[in-house]
Amino acid sequence: MFDFLSKYDDPSVLGAFWVTIQLTVLSAIGSLIWGTFLAAMRVSPVPLMRGFGTAYVNIVRNIPLTVIIVFTSLGLADIFGMTMGASEDFAVKNFRLALLGLVAYTAAFVCEAIRSGINTVPVGQAEAARAIGLSFSQVLRLVVLPQAFRSVIGPLANVLIALTKNTTVAAAIGVAEAALLMKEMIENEAQTLLIGAIFAFGFVVLTLPTGLILGWLSKRLAVKR
Amino acid sequence: MTSVLYDAPGPKAKRRNLLFSVIFFVLLALLLWWVWQTLDDKNQLQWSLWKPFTTSEAWTTYLLPGLADTLKAAALAMVIALPLGAVLGILRLSDHRWVRIPAGAVVEFFRAIPVLLLMLFANEFYVRSTGIPSDERPLYAVVTGLVLYNASVLAEVVRAGILSLPKGQSEAAMAIGLRKSQTMTSILLPQAVTAMLPAIVSQLVVIVKDTALGGVMLGFTELLNTRSTLAANYANVIPSFIVVAVIFIVLNFILTSFASWLEGRLRRSKRSTGAVLGADKVDDVNAAEVGDTYGTGAEGRI
C-alpha cells in the first residue's frame, strides 16, 4: 500500500517535511523580531510610525498569503531584482523568498498578539517605570515587553501552529516542501486519500506537540499577579 | 493621544518626534519612489496593462463571478462555523468527562491539519458517498473544509472568552436559580462573544482569505482562480494580482469596520461589567482601563 513512497527520494517525504520545519522555524524567528518592531511602532510616540504600523498590519493581514508569496517571486525577485543573494540557485532563492513572504505576513499577527500582551501589563508598571525616569524605549524594553511576552505565549503558539500549516503555501513558488511533494504525488498516483492522510498525519505530528509544549510553557511562565 | 507608555511630549521631545517623523517620511517616500521607478522601468505601468480593468467585461466575465463565489463560500462557512464553534467551545467546558474529551479531540485534530487538506478530503468524501452534482461540489468541499477548521479555532476563542469572565458572573447566575444551560446561554455566552469579538472578527477575515485555497486544487472558481483566467487573456499578471489584492483588502476592511461598529453597539452598556476590551480598541482607550484585565483580544490566529 505504501510502495509508491519509495519512488520519491528527491526529496523523500521526510526530506520534504524537513524543509517545512526549516521554513517554519526560520520564519517564526523572523516574524517574532519584525512583529515586535511593528508592535513597538504601533505604541510609539511618533505619529507617523504609529500610522505606518497600523497601515502595515491592516493591509498585510487582509491579503491572502498566496498572493503575498507569489508577489515575492514575481514582484520582488523578477521586477525589483531582489534575489536574496542567490540569483543563481533557484531552490535557495525561492526558499528565501518564501521565507520573506511568510515573515512579512506572520509578523502582522505577531504584532497584534504582542499588542494585546502589552494591554495585560498593569498600568502601574509603566507608570512606575516612567516615574524613575526611563525613556519610552527603556520602558518598553525593560519593563513592559518582558511581561507582555510571557502573557501572550498562548496566542503566539496559535500563530506558530498556523505558520507551520501556512508554509504549505510556499509550494506556489516551487519550494520543495511537504505540500509540493504531496501535489506531485497526487498527480502521479491515483491514491489521493492515502497520500492526503500521510501528509495530514505529518502536520498533526508537527503541530500537536508545539501546541502542548507552548501551552505548558505559557502556564509556567505566566506572570503571577 | 496620550499613552501610559511615554510622557506627554515636552518641547524637546516634540522636536525629536518631528525629526523622527521627517526621517521616517523621507525614507518611506524614497522607497515608494524607487518602487514606482522600477515598475515604470519594467513597463508594468503601461496603460495597456491596466486598461482592461476599466472595461466592464473584465469585471462581469472574470472578477465579479469570482468575487461572488468567494463571498458565497465565505458567508456560508461563517454562518455554519460560528454556531458550531460556539457549541464545540461550550462542550469542551462541560462538567462531564465523556463530553469534554471528545469535543477537545475534535477541536485539536481539525486545528492541526492544513485547511487545504481538509478541503481535499471533503471533496473525495463527496465524490464517493453523495450525489452532489460536479459543478457544485467544489463549493461544498471548500465550505466543509473551512467550517471544520474555523469552527475548531472559534471553539477555542469562545472557550477562552468564557474562561476570562469573572467567576462572580456564573456564581450570581446560580444564586438566582438559573440552570447550567441558562447560565451559559443568557449570561456567559453573550459576554464571552462580546469580549472576544476582535478575535472572532480576525477569524472571519481568515475565512474570506482561505476561500482562495479552493481555487488551486479543487478548481473552485473563486477570485484568485478567475484572476488567472483574466491574466491569461490580457497578459497582465502583475497588475491583476495587485487589483485582486486591493479587492481583498477592501472586502476585509469592510468586514472589520462593520464588526467594530457592531462591537461598539454591543459594548455600549457594558462598561461596568468588567467585560474584556479588545486589542483593536487600544488606540482609543487609555491602557489604565485595560491594565488589569486578561489580555484576550486579537489573538492573532491566522
Added chain:
Amino acid sequence: MKLRKVSAAAATALVLALTATACGGDNGGDSNGSGSGGGDKIKIGIKYDQPGLGLKEPDGSFSGFDVDVATYVAKELGYEPNQIEWVETKSADRENALSRGDVKMIAATYSITDERKQKVDFAGPYLLAHQDLLVKKDSDITKATDLNEKKLCSVAGSTSAQNVKDDFAPKAQLDQRGGYSECLAALQSGGVDALTTDDSILAGYAAQEQYKGQFKLAGLKLSNENYGIGVKKGDKATLDKINAALEKMVSDGSWEKAVKENFGPANYKNEPAPKIGQIVQ
C-alpha cells in the same frame, strides 16, 4: 438596551439574507451531465487560460483549437453548441474529472501517454505538437543544450522542464511557477531565460497583443505530443463516436479551417492532421 438587541438582530438577519440570496443563485439551470443525446447537455473539459487552444474570452465565450474540435465532435454526437457546458479542467485534475464522471470528455492539450492511458481512454490524436522553448526575441538560445547555466521556467507539477534538464541540459536551473502566465511575466521581466512546454501553447501566448514581437519560438522538436480527447476508461461507445467525428472533421476540411483560424494569427506552423490511432512516439 433594546436598541442594542434590535441592531444585533438586524445584523444577523442581514447576514442570513445575504447567504440565502447567495445560495439561491446556483440552483438554477444545472442538469445532469452524464446523460447523453436528446435535449440534455454535455459537459466538456477544456482549459480556460491558453490562448489559441482553450481560452475564456472577455465576453464570456470560449475560443481556441481545442474548443473548435470539441464543438465539432459534440455536434457529431448530437449536441448543438448551446447544449455544451464548458468546464475548466486543470492539468492536475483531468484524470479525476473523467473517472468521477464530472465531464464526458476532455479536450485540453491532453497528450496521450502510457501512464495516462492506464487511467483514461483516448480518442484521436487530433493534433501533433512538439515540446519547444520560448525565449526573448534577442536571446542567443537556439538549441536545448544552450540552456545549461540558464534559467528555465516550468509550471509546478509539469514534467516538461524536468525532461529538458534530464535529457539535454543537466546544468539548467529550473524555476517552478504557478502557471504559464506567471512564467511569461517572468520571461518578459528577465526573471527567467526560457519557458518550455508544447509549441502550440507557446505560440498562442507569444501572439498575444501584450507580448507581440517580444518573444520567439526556438523551433526545436524536443518531443512529440499527441493531443487526444480523453474519455472515461472503458467508455468504448463514446470513444468510437469521437474517433469517427474526428475523421470526418479532417476529411470535410473543418480541421484545416479550425487550424487556420486559431493558429494562423500566432504564426504557428502545425503538423498535418494525424491519423486516428497513430501515435507518433
